[in-house]
Amino acid sequence: MTDLTQFLPDIAWSSVAPEIAMTVAVVVLLLMTVAGRRRMWVATPMGLAIAGVGVALLVVESTSPADPSLPGLLAIVAGVALVALTFGLAGVPRALHAWIAGLGAGAALVLTAWQIFDVAWTGSLFAASTTMEGSVAMDGLAIFTRITVYLSTLLVLPIGFAYVRDRNIHRPEFEPLLLLSAVGMALLGAANDVITLFIALEVLSIALYVLTGSARRDRRSQEAAVKYFVLGAVASAILLYGFALSYIATGSLELPGIALGMADPGSPLRLLAVSMVLVLVGVGFKVALVPFQLWVPDVYEGAPTNVTAFMGAATKAAGFAAMLRLFVVAWAPLADLWVPIVAVLAGLSMAYGAWAALVQDDVKRLLAYSAVAHAGYATIGIVSLSDAGLSATMWYLFTYAITSITALGGIIAIERRNHRAVSISDLNGLGRTSPALAAVMSLALLSLAGIPPTLGFEGKLGVFTAGMLSGLTWLVVLGVVTSVVSAFYYLRLMGAMFLTDPAPDAPVPAYSHGWNAGVTVAAGLIVYLGLQPSILLDLAERAAVLAR
């Protein structure tokens, strides 16, 4: 008898465990949508199956009864919770969907923590390894990106729930698309060959295109979706072309292989330079660096605000993870060529974002331009080309994600009952009419401006220090100057809230339990991690390990 298992591919499930949890949640959600009122017929077998897998894992994977397999336990809990939720929330299918999505994101976050401590931890640093024949990296960058992406998902779900319901855009595919997009983002952070990278990018992008246009009766949303789709498709094509050229030049699809090929003295440098530029265009579009930022204001403005929050926070983290991996790993031998170019783009982004935001009147548009500036700050860490820079960029993206979700969360509350764009004058007197909301938004704005002791300050401190360590004094000085400029428009918003009297027709903010919970957690993180950043900063510091 031949052993049949030898023909099975050796798949390290543990390296994509969080993504599996999310994908299962997506499948459950879609099946339940199809099942409609008979959703119990889906939930019960699915719940049992998940719990069954859990039991199997518990039996196979546990090393001893005292040390049970965490994914196994989690699967049992999730399976039972799925059935219980379906029973408990039988009358409110929308809430049920949101809860199941939250369950998926929560499970993904727990599994990420499990990855850190049980799989990829050497005691002091993250271990770097690759699985699936070298196409998936299991290293600090992959895991830290997961933290940012899944935490953002978990925060955006409850914050936006009542908003999409009130705006009548809560369709059953909303949550599955959001989760699918998050899976793409997490995979983007882990992708170690250009094919995986491209597929992950497309998964996240296509889901986001649809989400952007999900407000079907809102022309701005439609416009944003079309713009995002057309430009995004072009950017993807350019990126793919870049990959093709690098494959021709080096004969490798894996990022470390590309680097090896480049280091070869006989490699065609011109071809590689062209491919580098094309790749820069492709990822520059995703992370919204100047001059590839043109889509940002329109898409941020037009998309439903909770999608904007998710996009701004998580897509940036994932896009930068891909950019870090591409440039620091694959294009490392050409660092002399790309570092000056990317550094200039970083400087341009900071300057253009800050200046363009000065004259905006629409709050979402203003935050969109500020997102361009923040992309510039995050890039300082990449061009630092050091471990300190690597962890600084990851940490910066985390701080930015939490902060921008909080800020846009505030907009969500204002926009919920007010079916039009929020302009700065809509914020007038919010400090008097809704002091708590104004306080939370000011906290987020101060954090975006980088005023200590908020989370945003810790982020800026990290990238500025990394920049200085690598001798990029000019970029840091530019960062300082643009920070002052950007403080001006954050102050404009704060000034409207606190220093202006309320207008009689001001929109009335509306809150929900989910919004309260999500925003409280996010604002709490801004304060707590601003005062005590060590916990996560330390993790980011240790996560500066790349599979090469």
Next chain:
Amino acid sequence: MEFLTDNLVTVTLLVPLVGAIVVGLLTESDDSARWVALGASVLALVSSLWLLVGFDPAAGTQAVDSLAWIPTLGSSLTLGVDGISLVLVLLTTFLMPLIVVAAWDHGDRIKGYLAAFLALEAAVIGVFTAQDLLVFYVFFEFTLVPMYFIIGIWGGANRRYAAVKFFLYTLLGGLTMLAAILYLYTAGGATSFAYPDLLQAATSLSLVEQRWLFLAFFVGFAVKVPLFPVHTWLPDAHTEAPTAGSVFLAAIMLKMGGYGFIRYCLTLFPDASRELSLGTGSGFFAVPWMLVLAVIGILYGALVALVQPDIKKLVAYSSVSHMGFVVLGIFALNSTATSAGVVQMVNHGLSTGALFLLIGFLYDRRHTREISAFGGLAKQVPVYAGFFLLVVLSSLALPGLNGFVGEFPVLLGTFQEVPWAAVLGSFGAVLAALYLLWAYQRMFHGPLVGAANESTTDLTAREIGVMVPLVVLIVAIGVYPQPLYDLVEPAVDTVLVGVTQ
């Protein structure tokens, strides 16, 4: 109890901070907010006085408390005091209860108002006591936030403009300093942001690097002081700020700049400091630029004050002039002048604080600050006029009052180093007499005309209660300044040893 006595600096900082949180969370009537704020500020005063009792001027930096903050960057929450820090902390904690009492009848959302002041007090104490540059920076920048709200929410008609201008000016200065701190940290190869470590790291800097970093720190502090030509936020901020805000701004927050000059500019970049303040270099650096700027500030502030029709603006510009003396003294780099510069900071805090309080009392009654609206008030409000005269005399450095014991040694010490700077600076003292006495004359002397002037009421008991401690200190320091100098001089000498070697 032991915890309290072992961590007095931290306690002094925490008491107002906790007070701010409690006041902010109160849902009770306004009255409890006032009492909690007063209690917290008095407790902070007691705690700082306790610090003074156990203080040994000869022992350098002491009462150091340390708490790990960001271990990966090597930054820890380390607080401690030396003579210079201590007198400025005492100035802060002494003025704070007076500010609370002065704001007692502030009707408009007093809870937030007092909470902002208490938070501000905590941040300023942090600035004066931080022994870690990152922590220093955090406190330094954080002071912006409460002050922005104090000016922006409770200020005058043009408050929004003034608040934003204040915020952006100081933020620019602060962030420039942050870049310099990071440069020092990375280029000097320091392992932590602790002051001694960075002091060590700074020794490896070249002269050119020192000059640039000096400049970056200088911008941060010059904006605060404020020094010509970055002073333009100050008149706006003062005119628009509510009374208590002006008092805090002028009496305490400006001192953060002077303190920064001594504590950081001089010690971290001694060669650049010597060159820029005494003109020992060649070419561009043969000019004592710091003294030049100080003298310009003194004369410019005084001349502009002379023509102000608004008494509050007049005092604001007089601050520019008086703080010029402080800067002159600090950068004259000799024991007499630099110690006097520190003492002058305290004096300016007391006199200008008192002046702003008095102007506020008058504004509450008359809702105008135009000098021409007043006249002959001495007959109508004799107590008020008496206090005003005494404070004006203190501000123009009449011998026997506190202004003299600061300003005169500043000029004396400067004369030993750079005679012409002292000569030019002394014109500032003459001009001070001119603009202050002239204003006093126009407001309080002459015939009492106009119904408004005739119906102005004199100070209430609460207002007199606020003024008396100030006046007592003004006279006490003027008559017997030695204890103050005893506190300050050893610390200043320690600083100067590093610079002049």
